[in-house]
Amino acid sequence: MNEKKDDALGVLLQQYLETEKDVTDKQRRVLEAAVEVFSEKGFAAASTSEIAQKAGVAEGTVFKHYKTKKGLLFSILSPTILKLGAPILIRDFEKVLEAEYQHFGDFLRALIEDRLEYATKNTAAVKILVNEVSFHPELREMLKEVFNERVLPRLQKAIKHFQEKGELAKLPDSTIIRLIISTTVGYAAARLIMLPDNDWNDEEEIEMMIEFLLKGLRP
Incomplete structure (x- = not known):
């Protein structure tokens, strides 16, 4: 993971990705790309095709792991918010x-x-x-x-x-x-x-x- 992505992901999501054993390499790349695109453009203006392109995967891969764009958003934010409440x-x-x-x-x-x-x-x-x-x-x-x-x-x-x-x-x-x-x-x-x-x-x-x-x- 390069320095730019480390900055974009932030410590929370990075730690989440590193500790979740069930997250595949493609899921990891999709989440990383989605953080960057959502951050730059906002949820409404972001497209799954752009996220897929940035992640280097087919758009169908995005929908395979995250059924909707909103599901992808919550995959990013849920661990961020919930882990705020986790002791670690x-x-x-x-x-x-x-x-x-x-x-x-x-x-x-x-x-x-x-x-x-x-x-x-x-x-x-x-x-x-x-x-x-x-x-x-x-x-x-x-x-x-x-x-x-x-x-x-x-x-x-x-x-x-x-x-x-x-x-x-x-x-x-x-x-x-x-x-x-x-x-x-x-x-x-x-x-x-x-x-x-x-x-x-x-x-x-x-x-x-x-x-x-x-x-x-x-x-």
């Missing part, structure tokens, strides 16, 4: 959420840096997810399940801790979580999807996000 792939993020921090700013810095690093390593899969989640209720439900079961309780615990320390305003935890997510995701979207060619300074941007959130959420 959210281990580092769980460490971020479970670690003890002296101040709320330290917690924010660790959280933002971790999620930005994840999105940077998996840009192609993230782009597909952002493009398609609005059109596929199944994807939204999968995301909600992972977030509600594995992430939300830990965020709520951290928020309560810093509120009790007097570092956070007594706002509903849902409001605080929404503000943190919208700030972080907004930067990641601009950084990786909308304006990827800009000369970004992640360290400076992260510090400005933290300052913005600290001032807005101060008691």
Whole structure:
């Protein structure tokens, strides 16, 4: 697998392909090609013929393994989303959420840096997810399940801790979580999807996000 494909696939899909024993070489090539095409053109504009050509297989091979184009999309995104909830792939993020921090700013810095690093390593899969989640209720439900079961309780615990320390305003935890997510995701979207060619300074941007959130959420 060349360096370009490694970047396009992202760590999650690459690990999935390497560990799934039932994935044939042709399936692997189809999935790799589909990630690139879906990422570049979006699901609606992508064609199975183009995916097959990029994968170096006949178009019939695509339909042999994935009955529909939507089935191919879910073969890419399902492991990506579900493995976010698997211990082996959210281990580092769980460490971020479970670690003890002296101040709320330290917690924010660790959280933002971790999620930005994840999105940077998996840009192609993230782009597909952002493009398609609005059109596929199944994807939204999968995301909600992972977030509600594995992430939300830990965020709520951290928020309560810093509120009790007097570092956070007594706002509903849902409001605080929404503000943190919208700030972080907004930067990641601009950084990786909308304006990827800009000369970004992640360290400076992260510090400005933290300052913005600290001032807005101060008691």
